[in-house]
Amino acid sequence: MTPPALELRGLSVAYREAVVLRRASWTAPVHGLAAIVGPNGAGKSTMLKAALGLVPLLAGEARFFGQPLAAVRRRVGYLPQRASVDWDFPATALQVAAMGRYPRAGWFRPLPRAEREHARAALAEVGLADLADRQIGQLSGGQQQRVFLARALALEAELYLMDEPFAGVDAATERAIVEVLRRLARQGRTVVAVHHDLATVAEYFNHVCLLNGEVVAAGPVATTFTPEHLARAYGGRLPLLDRQVLQPRPVLQAAVPA
């Protein structure tokens, strides 16, 4: 039996005194798209960072494909929050996307031309072929988000951990990003994404992990994304919305030109 792409065992994280993640245990589905959902401060981004070793762990461990991260780094890709970097940094879209090829190029040498062409292809995949040489500071928020997505694609990973890939993008860009994620899923890859918009969880994802400092519930969307679980995750802060978001949303689909 193949081990799961991502398995978290009792992850606990604290910033200073405040514990933000308590004994989070969760196993991502073998293939497909999984959403991590929860209120602000629920520890969603922290859970991804903790899994990747970007923040110190109090306890617990993360296994990737049944192994520690260091052994399988090439098979894991991370897409940080767009707001986590300075977009005034002097770099082009291509230079940022090309960072996704660094693991293949290795240390201490310039990026080979072939690797740069890979990065260019990744930009084309997200519809940014014509903006490859544009400074990242001149791109719109949605385009910047897709530059990050292209960099992740350039990694050619099997498991992607994405921190709010839809944050601050317009409807058309969101559509484009969803298409990319679905293509990844069809290729047998796993995508774990921190997601904020409850209205689209059922439409975009087939697996969900509800988080509120700890894992409230996790499993297939159909059985896990229920009013009871949502009420527990959000502490009853979604009295009306929780029922609505569970309905299919044909309106949203129609609003986007096919």
Next chain:
Amino acid sequence: MTLFLQLDLAALLAAVMACLACGLLGNLLLLTRQSLLGDAVSHAVLPGLVLGFAVTGTRATLPMVLGAMLAAVAAALLISLVRRLARLEPGAAMGVVFSGFFALGLVLMELTGARAVDLDVDCVLYGQLEALIWPAATGPSSLLDPAALAQLPAETRILAAVLALVLAGLALLWKELRLAAFDPDFAASIGFAPRGLSLVVLVLVSVACVAAFWAVGSILVIAALVAPPAIARLLTDDYRHQFLFSAVAAVVMGGGGYGAAVGVPALLGLGFGLNAAGMMAVVATLLLALAWVAGRRLRRAPPAVAALSAPRIVAAAR
């Protein structure tokens, strides 16, 4: 010609190399919003200077430079440790560490008796560029004569070695340093240790600061670290050009400042000399003003990016 070689060349070289080494590294500080690190380092070297003096009992250059470099590197490491352990913002961590080191230096000065020998305050603030001479030069042929070159002042030779080290570091870690400066989390996720890389930058900055500091003083070190990158940043949004322009600015600043200090008093018939380090800062300030004006012309707003590309997004989505 021989007079120029004897009196000016060593100082001119020191000025240019100090500005180049600091200016190039300054780019990495500017881009990660840590420009004041040079300020921290230049204060933090004091205990190293005093200890270097106390251990050897002389004001010979080499032991004191070594002591200063050790102190600077120790301060740089401590700053990154304080940032991590106390989770302080970089500015606060630097402030705590460098004032602590400076105070320690003052205490050591009294304890070791270095105060009695007077560590020249002027020299610390403005450097001793004018003191760098090359009496061994007998003509242009001395430039190719290893024996004569070995007689160049220690400050100039140390700066040459440090500049070579900086250039090698930047060339070897070009893409790695860019990655770690832009997105340390992503860098860590793909195994390009950003913490190690930022430590390399810290150590290089410390070494360059001390070498330059000796020749041009603690005030100019900060100018050399901050001004060339700031000038370049006003002119370009391109990473490679950022380094290229800052190098040009550093050379103009070092060479022009030294030239102005030597030439302007002679030209105006003034009865006194001008301080070279001060003139470099003046030249840098003028360059910055020019770059600001030029940058506004160069970087007019690009055509509406969003309007152009929106239809393509939908096309890509299909």
